[in-house]
Amino acid sequence: MVFRSNMSLALEEARQAAARGEVPVGAVVVAPDGTVIAAAGNRTRELNDPTAHAEMLAIREACALLGVERLIGHDLYVTLEPCPMCAGAISNARLRRVYYGAEDRKSGGVAHGARVFSHPQCHHVPEVYDGVSAAEAERLLVDFFAARRDDEP
Numbered sequence: 113m114v115f116r117s118n119m120s121l122a123l124e125e126a127r128q129a130a131a132r133g134e135v136p137v138g139a140v141v142v143a144p145d146g147t148v149i150a151a152a153g154n155r156t157r158e159l160n161d162p163t164a165h166a167e168m169l170a171i172r173e174a175c176a177l178l179g180v181e182r183l184i185g186h187d188l189y190v191t192l193e194p195c196p197m198c199a200g201a202i203s204n205a206r207l208r209r210v211y212y213g214a215e216d217r218k219s220g221g222v223a224h225g226a227r228v229f230s231h232p233q234c235h236h237v238p239e240v241y242d243g244v245s246a247a248e249a250e251r252l253l254v255d256f257f258a259a260r261r262d263d264e265p
């Protein structure tokens with residue numbers, strides 16, 4: 113039940129991102145005791161920051177809140193397969209587990225592309241669980257990009 117509500121929260125962040133005109137991706141950091149520490153959606157457009165992916169913002173927020181640079185024992189829930197940048201940040205943050213929803217064949221860096229966690233240089237490899245609420249996460253992305261296409265002349 114806790115498991116589902118954490119991804120539900122990430123999906124809610126993704127929906128809010130879409131409402132702001134951002135690519136709908138949401139992420140949540142959960143403490144070892146199950147407490148949600150941080151939740152964020154993409155804000156790359158709003159912040160004019162190509163690194164403002166949901167995962168980056170949630171990790172930064174959690175670290176700032178706790179006053180630590182590593183989130184040992186913490187888990188990350190994200191609606192889309194992390195890109196190579198975020199996968200690197202996840203490793204540096206020493207997150208224990210990553211649960212993600214939709215796969216990202218184009219920009220993903222976990223199961224696709226750079227496959228960051230599969231490299232010997234990757235100092236910390238989290239446990240990865242894919243496909244969590246994948247259909248719902250994917251629908252948000254498909255609807256968002258379809259709507260944007262319709263806006264174009």
Ligand SMILES: [Zn+2]
Pocket residue numbers: 165167194195196197198199
């Ligand atoms: Zn990313």
